[in-house]
Amino acid sequence: MSFDFDAWLSTQKTRVESLLDQRLNRVATHAPARLVEAMRYSLMAGGKRLRPILVLAFADAAARATQGGGEPANDAAVAVEMIHTYSLIHDDLPAMDDDDLRRGRPTNHKVYGEAMAILAGDALLTDALASVAGGPGGRPEVRAALTHELAYAAGARGMVGGQVLDIAEDRPAELDYLVRLHRMKTGALLKAACRMGAIAGGASTEQLAAADRFGDSIGLAFQIADDVLDVTASAETMGKPTGADADAGRHTFPAVVGLERSRALAKEHAQAAVSAAQAFETTPGALAALAVYSVERSN
């Protein structure tokens, strides 16, 4: 019987949402209620949960040969989704993309106001890193390594740096620049998710290098597929207005290299991720399926 990816994905999503809920409840015991409500509004708004699922999948895959990913993997999974969510809240602000809708619902600042949206984002980022560094269970050296992976990937040399490149006025319409931008803006966090799972699961040096390659490839595959979907999918399927990238004058892969070349590039990168997964899976399993899913999804 082949691997039932849909059932597995659904189980993982439920697992992640339960962990996110527990995390919010822990923060809520000593934080202002309105702040926690704003954090919860965006964190529990659904979404694919791809980043935390990557953490758990790599931890599980690596842990077959060694110890389980345990609490550090759970905390890292929650944290990467909290950081992804904070980045969406800040990106949606009027000073940035000025978006009113996210996942079919009003954006955070539309509901809670700009000040609270800024602070909810700040808190999601900060408390994400607090829990990875200091949660219970696991060895401190693993927690220090996971925290560094995540914070480095999310900072000026990763996600935030990529966002700066994305809003720069003088950005060139070139493939090299797009690839660099997205390696930082979305790729760094996806790669950190894979690496954190591998580290928490006790991966070998070779496996960690493969997780790195997988993360880099799936990051580009995912972003190119996103750009393609923005052109081809309907607003209903995506839960947000489509064609928005072009309207915003944003350079996309289809705009720079065309739709067909973009599709081919996405597939190439997904295939590279499938190959990298072989360091963890002797027969194609969850990791290979996730690589394919990154480009074949409909939203």
Place this chain on the structure above:
Amino acid sequence: MSFDFDAWLSTQKTRVESLLDQRLNRVATHAPARLVEAMRYSLMAGGKRLRPILVLAFADAAARATQGGGEPANDAAVAVEMIHTYSLIHDDLPAMDDDDLRRGRPTNHKVYGEAMAILAGDALLTDALASVAGGPGGRPEVRAALTHELAYAAGARGMVGGQVLDIAEDRPAELDYLVRLHRMKTGALLKAACRMGAIAGGASTEQLAAADRFGDSIGLAFQIADDVLDVTASAETMGKPTGADADAGRHTFPAVVGLERSRALAKEHAQAAVSAAQAFETTPGALAALAVYSVERSN
């Protein structure tokens, strides 16, 4: 010969500014130049550097009996100032306090625009925690502990939570509420600075508890003194408009309990910090002097 506090403070400030500069240079090697420029603009704008100096002073004081604070103490000192700076950048935003001036210069968003100011703040916060978690040198368990101290203090249960209480519309004009607000908004980070220094310096359990009491007391003393200065000092001395708290309808200690009672409260808390310092200093030294300075400064 008694302890020359002014000379010591000046030396420590130079030491901190050199560490901050080194840190920015390290981030700059892999981050967009404009982002690093915006980070540098606010991080190198001067200021008392009280938080990093507290880290280093506690590390040095604790290390007399054990090992030196070393790289983890330096990284924690830099990080707490980066996080303090990020909080000022975000607090000054139009959606928050909407301030045009900070330390006598235009605020970050006035120079770089709102989007970049949000991102510069995000990056300062994130990379601060990255360097504490993953800098070179020191034991990983110390780095994990320091990162957790700092992130917990800066998050929803600390500084960000306090900022939410400060902008709440229904905040009562009561001393208890003010104390709770400032324990979170400014106190948590000051306390974390003291605790991080103690931890990096290898403090005993008793010393760590004393660092905690010192931090709590100096946090309140410092904030009450700030409120008093806002009423009594000239704009020139403060480098920002004074009387601004009252204009903004913000509850302050003088407004809630009067000027004389506020001064007495600040002194009480400073005295409690002086007492706590005795766990580290057999004769009054840098820590005791810092406690007195927190209420007797002129800006």
